[in-house]
């Protein structure tokens with residue numbers, strides 16, 4: 001028999017055609033379904049007064065029965081609502097009605113790097129430079145605020161109409177006090193670092209590891225530790241068993257090796273990645289045409 005949460009997850013939430021944020025007296029018209037993740041379903045919501053369209057995450061209260069589930073959601077909102085940066089998805093409001101909890105967020109109309117990756121596989125080095133540089137700017141902002149994202153992955157790297165990258169989904173994020181090493185992580189990051197697998201305590205370096213995986217996928221079209229099974233993947237991560245294709249440029253290979261160092265303290269900080277020669281070793285587009293979502297761009 002299915003676990004109770006799985007059974008409940010199947011039922012889409014009851015969402016009224018007009019959603020009311022009572023506190024602010026704001027009314028949203030529910031638009032098309034955008035997707036789902038965890039307990040949330042996401043819809044386009046149109047503000048009735050301003051006609052602005054936002055991404056609305058809807059979580060049925062029936063899914064937030066256990067205190068730890070409410071606490072996790074409160075932690076996600078508490079961290080995310082304070083953030084303001086061009087490469088971080090903006091969280092606008094958090095409110096509830098009798099049925100659901102709602103979070104309104106910056107709409108990123110071109111979905112995420114996951115869909116671009118599925119369509120293009122490996123992208124050109126200038127595109128990889130362009131996207132990774134923006135991700136690193138966002139990570140630098142978070143780390144300066146003592147926040148670890150802990151679930152950096154292509155599906156959480158959203159794209160707006162100008163193909164600006166925006167880090168979203170702070171469901172696994174946490175704050176660090178002083179030099180503490182985090183001991184627990186409730187959830188399963190996609191690009192999980194070895195120190196998390198070995199439960200050795202982890203910190204900011206786990207985000208650098210994930211950025212290393214993201215740069216690797218953008219350049220070579222598949223994850224560095226990809227395997228048939230999760231156990232095999234975890235074993236390859238533990239043994240740092242990956243190869244960099246010979247087609248790689250030297251600056252790219254060198255930066256990836258540093259970010260995928262099995263020893264967290266040897267990995268570069270976000271600041272050091274931001275200054276790495278890889279970002280100066282070739283053409284860095286200031287913007288990308290939306291044609292990049294489907295085909296190799298012709299740079300002038």
Ligand SMILES: COc1cc(C(=O)NC2CCN(C)CC2)ccc1Nc1cc2c(cn1)c(C)nn2-c1cc(Cl)cc(CCC(N)=O)c1
Pocket residue numbers: 033034035036037038040041042055057089105106107108109110111112114155156158168169
């Ligand atoms: C117009 O903006 C979007 C469109 C679509 C889209 O076209 N989805 C289609 C809808 C139809 N079905 C059949 C295929 C996917 C998907 C996402 C959009 N934008 C969009 C979606 C957004 C956000 C910003 N902006 C944020 C922030 N959180 N979420 C969010 C939240 C959840 Cl719970 C689930 C998903 C889906 C997974 C994914 N990575 O797309 C996304």
